Amino acid sequence: MRDVAAAPPVLRMAGVSKSFGATRALDDVSFVLGHGQVHALIGENGAGKSTMMKILSGAISPDAGRMEIDGRPYAPSGPADGLRCGVSMIYQELNLAPHLTVEENIMLGREAHTAGWLDRKAMMRKVRESLELVRHPEISPEVPVGRLSVGAKQLVEIARALTNRSRIVVMDEPTSSLTQEDSQRLFEIIRGLKGQDVSIIYISHFLEEIQRVADSYTVLRDGRSVGSGTMEGTSLEDIIQLMVGQKFIQLFPKVEHTAGEPVLSLNSLKGTRMASPVSLTLSKGEILGVAGLVGSGRTEMLRTLFGLDEVEGGAVVVSGAELTGRRPWTRIRRGLGLLSEDRQGEGLAPALTVADNMTLSDLAPYRRHGLLSPSRQRRAVAGLIGTLKIKAKGPDQKVGDLSGGNQQKVALARLLHQKASVLLLDEPTRGIDVVSKSQIYELIGGLAREGKAVLFVSSYLPELLGICDRIVVFHRGVLVESRPTSAWDAAGLMAAATVGRTSREKPIEQRNTV
Amino acid sequence: MSRQRRTGVGRALNLFGPFIGLLLVIALFALIPEVQGRFLRAANFKSVATQSVIVALGALGMTLIIISGGIDLSAASNIALASVITAYAINAGAAPILAILLGVLTGGLVGLVNGGLVTRLRLVPFIVTMGMMGIARGAAKWIAGNQKIDAPMTWVNELMSKSPRPPWLLLAPGIWIVILFAVAMAVLLKYTVFGRHIFAVGSNEATARLCGLRTNQIKILVYAISGLFCGLSGVMEFSRLTVGDPTVAVGLELDIIAAVVIGGGSLSGGEGSILGTMVGVLIMSFLRNGCTMMGWPNYIQEIIIGAIIIVAVALDRLRHRTA
Numbered sequence: 001m002r003d004v005a006a007a008p009p010v011l012r013m014a015g016v017s018k019s020f021g022a023t024r025a026l027d028d029v030s031f032v033l034g035h036g037q038v039h040a041l042i043g044e045n046g047a048g049k050s051t052m053m054k055i056l057s058g059a060i061s062p063d064a065g066r067m068e069i070d071g072r073p074y075a076p077s078g079p080a081d082g083l084r085c086g087v088s089m090i091y092q093e094l095n096l097a098p099h100l101t102v103e104e105n106i107m108l109g110r111e112a113h114t115a116g117w118l119d120r121k122a123m124m125r126k127v128r129e130s131l132e133l134v135r136h137p138e139i140s141p142e143v144p145v146g147r148l149s150v151g152a153k154q155l156v157e158i159a160r161a162l163t164n165r166s167r168i169v170v171m172d173e174p175t176s177s178l179t180q181e182d183s184q185r186l187f188e189i190i191r192g193l194k195g196q197d198v199s200i201i202y203i204s205h206f207l208e209e210i211q212r213v214a215d216s217y218t219v220l221r222d223g224r225s226v227g228s229g230t231m232e233g234t235s236l237e238d239i240i241q242l243m244v245g246q247k248f249i250q251l252f253p254k255v256e257h258t259a260g261e262p263v264l265s266l267n268s269l270k271g272t273r274m275a276s277p278v279s280l281t282l283s284k285g286e287i288l289g290v291a292g293l294v295g296s297g298r299t300e301m302l303r304t305l306f307g308l309d310e311v312e313g314g315a316v317v318v319s320g321a322e323l324t325g326r327r328p329w330t331r332i333r334r335g336l337g338l339l340s341e342d343r344q345g346e347g348l349a350p351a352l353t354v355a356d357n358m359t360l361s362d363l364a365p366y367r368r369h370g371l372l373s374p375s376r377q378r379r380a381v382a383g384l385i386g387t388l389k390i391k392a393k394g395p396d397q398k399v400g401d402l403s404g405g406n407q408q409k410v411a412l413a414r415l416l417h418q419k420a421s422v423l424l425l426d427e428p429t430r431g432i433d434v435v436s437k438s439q440i441y442e443l444i445g446g447l448a449r450e451g452k453a454v455l456f457v458s459s460y461l462p463e464l465l466g467i468c469d470r471i472v473v474f475h476r477g478v479l480v481e482s483r484p485t486s487a488w489d490a491a492g493l494m495a496a497a498t499v500g501r502t503s504r505e506k507p508i509e510q511r512n513t514v
Numbered sequence: 515m516s517r518q519r520r521t522g523v524g525r526a527l528n529l530f531g532p533f534i535g536l537l538l539v540i541a542l543f544a545l546i547p548e549v550q551g552r553f554l555r556a557a558n559f560k561s562v563a564t565q566s567v568i569v570a571l572g573a574l575g576m577t578l579i580i581i582s583g584g585i586d587l588s589a590a591s592n593i594a595l596a597s598v599i600t601a602y603a604i605n606a607g608a609a610p611i612l613a614i615l616l617g618v619l620t621g622g623l624v625g626l627v628n629g630g631l632v633t634r635l636r637l638v639p640f641i642v643t644m645g646m647m648g649i650a651r652g653a654a655k656w657i658a659g660n661q662k663i664d665a666p667m668t669w670v671n672e673l674m675s676k677s678p679r680p681p682w683l684l685l686a687p688g689i690w691i692v693i694l695f696a697v698a699m700a701v702l703l704k705y706t707v708f709g710r711h712i713f714a715v716g717s718n719e720a721t722a723r724l725c726g727l728r729t730n731q732i733k734i735l736v737y738a739i740s741g742l743f744c745g746l747s748g749v750m751e752f753s754r755l756t757v758g759d760p761t762v763a764v765g766l767e768l769d770i771i772a773a774v775v776i777g778g779g780s781l782s783g784g785e786g787s788i789l790g791t792m793v794g795v796l797i798m799s800f801l802r803n804g805c806t807m808m809g810w811p812n813y814i815q816e817i818i819i820g821a822i823i824i825v826a827v828a829l830d831r832l833r834h835r836t837a
Binding site for chain 2: 083089096098099104105108109110117
């Protein structure tokens with residue numbers, strides 16, 4: 001055993017500060033990471049986590065403070081330098097070249113060569129060694145990374161960090177887009193890494209997950225470190241209290257609402273990308289949760305319903321009349337609104353302003369003689385920015401500059417602006433902070449009270465149980481079960497989602513799809 | 515299991531797709547009775563190959579640029595400039611080898627400036643090279659005094675001769691030069707660190723930078739190499755015409771880009787191959803050749819080649835979906 005008392009910690013950050021213009025992003029933050037430890041870095045979006053990690057990686061340099069790795073001063077000149085010093089970042093936005101193979105990606109920038117000629121054998125050997133630890137059926141050295149699933153890609157990044165002999169691996173929201181299975185695999189790998197004396201800084205919004213994997217934690221709030229300690233003996237409530245400070249938040253605010261007459265029904269709706277037809281009914285003022293594993297067909301159902309994927313058969317009835325058009329614009333006219341699960345890629349145009357993004361789906365009110373009036377657009381969205389408590393400099397700020405939570409609110413505001421009466425929300429709280437989450441739940445409740453119908457797809461069971469009136473479960477493309485929320489619990493939902501049946505029911509026939 | 519089989523088919527299509535296109539084009543004209551006899555002759559194939567040399571050399575460099583995620587619209591102007599410089603030098607009494615060197619280096623210099631502007635000023639390659647397209651063309655006309663430069667016959671003019679000396683060469687020396695450099699570039703892309711880095715920059719530049727690649731240096735080098743190939747192509751243009759003509763090769767950059775794209779290159783970077791590009795060049799040459807034999811007017815050729823480009827890219831997308 002290593003003499004912990006004598007050896008310096010792997011990483012020590014002391015008095016680190018960083019300002020961007022007038023905003024103080026990090027204020028005198030200190031941080032210690034022990035050998036072979038998983039240290040959770042917790043905080044709302046905008047608390048300073050990413051600034052701190054950018055400083056650690058060398059992407060930006062601090063205004064004040066110093067860093068040490070193994071007791072030696074560490075001042076990286078850039079990300080490549082940080083990598084050389086043993087600091088690897090595994091970002092949410094995956095950092096891989098999709099056209100290159102697994103082997104090429106892992107060895108990128110560190111190719112074995114003699115005078116510029118690649119030594120493939122040596123590289124293959126190294127790559128196989130590191131793939132040994134992350135074992136995954138999809139991953140073999142010759143496969144182009146673009147063909148892998150998100151989970152497998154993440155493991156390739158981890159393998160890259162391993163071949164680099166990284167001492168410190170930073171994982172930023174590693175499980176946010178992983179399936180349950182891949183998350184489990186990740187946790188096992190993390191355990192393996194600890195055994196090899198690799199230290200991990202683990203950033204996640206999933207507090208239950210943090211409790212499972214982390215040895216210690218540090219909570220950031222408004223750029224300051226407000227608390228740290230060992231995970232053992234610390235409750236989630238303690239951590240949430242540290243995150244939000246004096247503010248008291250209720251994660252699932254209760255907003256009274258009652259369901260009215262049916263407004264949307266799918267009658268054996270089948271799309272080319274759906275495994276089987278789906279029937280369900282949604283009423284005014286109802287929040288209907290849709291549970292299921294990633295890839296179980298929930299998103300495909302929403303997209304088919306909204307006309308983004310091709311319809312193959314069945315009918316959709318909205319407010320008593322069958323939908324005829326097949327394209328999204330016809331669906332929008334009939335009152336449907338979709339919030340995409342892919343905020344950056346599809347949900348928003350990051351380079352456009354808040355006002356442009358909110359009004360994009362309904363510009364008619366701002367048009368006169370064929371010309372748009374930006375000032376009226378701005379006036380119209382000012383109210384929405386207030387109602388949704390969006391932290392933005394104003395209607396003219398670029399959406400790409402906002403935090404994740406605020407971006408998501410802008411995307412939601414668009415549905416409100418287009419006056420959608422049926423809201424199809426796909427993972428609306430993915431990757432956003434607790435406070436924004438709570439605000440979004442409250443907003444959804446308020447919408448239901450106004451008589452809007454909400455279809456709420458989520459992989460996060462507590463929120464489904466917390467705000468939905470009824471929950472349906474998808475398993476391998478099939479809607480297997482529908483019950484009022486009071487008749488569900490987390491274990492039952494998980495069982496239905498993972499094996500396609502619940503204890504109270506006879507097993508449904510085993511399907512051999514996928 | 516089915517997944518693996520499908521990727522197998524996809525890979526086969528990736529490898530042979532352009533070849534199938536080439537065979538189709540050749541088969542098409544071979545089946546038309548009016549031209550069959552003339553088209554299928556070895557002499558005709560030889561002349562098609564010779565006509566391909568200029569585009570092929572330009573396309574070798576363009577393949578590297580497109581794989582790296584860039585584009586070079588100045589390629590054709592650069593070719594004209596290099597041909598004028600070569601003629602100018604020979605006319606001024608320089609040794610032929612020196613003239614060739616000057617022509618090639620001029621091309622390289624233009625490429626170097628392109629790469630420098632793209633990386634130092636962080637400008638979009640499309641804009642930089644569009645500007646350079648005008649600058650190089652203007653410079654060529656200026657140096658040539660806005661007319662053709664006549665140059666005395668030297669051995670340089672034999673580079674593109676269909677009956678080469680010595681006869682055992684069988685093909686014009688220009689064709690052998692293309693083959694030599696095509697192999698060299700294919701090896702460079704597949705077996706060297708530099709080649710791999712070109713793909714990485716085109717596939718995801720941010721990642722490449724993060725992994726410690728000197729992305730700017732890689733890009734500058736790619737543009738410079740491509741410029742050298744344009745220079746060499748200009749020398750061949752001069753060899754073919756026996757004069758330095760500043761107005762030659764107008765619009766040829768689009769043929770060059772089309773060849774790369776037909777051969778599987780992706781304008782968003784990360785994809786492309788030398789073999790594919792060369793097949794792309796041949797597809798277009800055979801089409802031109804066949805159309806001319808049919809006595810079809812020029813505009814028909816233009817329409818057909820335009821359609822081929824669109825079909826090739828559409829097939830490419832299909833290929834990616836099945837892969």
